[in-house]
Amino acid sequence: MTTPIWLKDIECKCCGAKFKTPRLKPSALVVKNMDSDFHKTYDSVNPMFYAITTCSECNYSARNEDFEKVLLEYHPEIMKLAQGIKTSGKIVKFSQTTEVTLDDAVNKHLLAIAFYKCFKPENQNTISGLYMHLTWMYREVEDVEKEKVYLAKSLEYYIKTYEKGSFVPEKLGEPGIIYMIGELNRRLGDNNEAVKWFARAVQHQQISNFSNIENLARDGWEKITQEKRKAK
Numbered sequence: 001m002t003t004p005i006w007l008k009d010i011e012c013k014c015c016g017a018k019f020k021t022p023r024l025k026p027s028a029l030v031v032k033n034m035d036s037d038f039h040k041t042y043d044s045v046n047p048m049f050y051a052i053t054t055c056s057e058c059n060y061s062a063r064n065e066d067f068e069k070v071l072l073e074y075h076p077e078i079m080k081l082a083q084g085i086k087t088s089g090k091i092v093k094f095s096q097t098t099e100v101t102l103d104d105a106v107n108k109h110l111l112a113i114a115f116y117k118c119f120k121p122e123n124q125n126t127i128s129g130l131y132m133h134l135t136w137m138y139r140e141v142e143d144v145e146k147e148k149v150y151l152a153k154s155l156e157y158y159i160k161t162y163e164k165g166s167f168v169p170e171k172l173g174e175p176g177i178i179y180m181i182g183e184l185n186r187r188l189g190d191n192n193e194a195v196k197w198f199a200r201a202v203q204h205q206q207i208s209n210f211s212n213i214e215n216l217a218r219d220g221w222e223k224i225t226q227e228k229r230k231a232k
């Protein structure tokens, strides 16, 4: 099998630097399994490791699909942050090869989150998604403590997405966001809060359009009921 990872030449929209970044051919991905919080495991390579592009000169970082697309001239706050990193001399170095370590992937995500938090308006759903990547990367190496740290951060941003009602992804809809709030609470051990949100998801007026979400919410609820039964 030829390698599914290739190096893409990129020009940074922030500082103009030219660098290479590893990308993954989506055709190489075969999903093996999916967790109840949408964490997918794959047969060979892990796409999360290749999801972020980071400039080698100013550390501007974004999801691959945003890196070259977002017009930064309309976002002086982003240019300022990148400029600040560049002049501070605190650049994080990444190898410009096809090898990506867990540390690299984590650092790229943390940088991307720092930049997305500067965008106005802030897209909370993107930030919760990036925190979920960190959650899953730590789950895969069985670092339970760090997994929980990022579960909690992701939860915070799903709640913000729900409260604001903007940037709700079509695929999940509002019921999906509500379900995720329930599921992350459940995974963090707050069963009472989880049940409240699962109930809210299955009673949602749009739930008939999201039958997979309804099933997941009922499953999550059932897991808690069974746990309570066992505890008695």
Ligand SMILES: [Zn+2]
Pocket (backbone or CB within 6 Å): 012, 013, 014, 015, 016, 017, 055, 056, 057, 058, 059, 060, 082
């Ligand atoms: Zn740059």
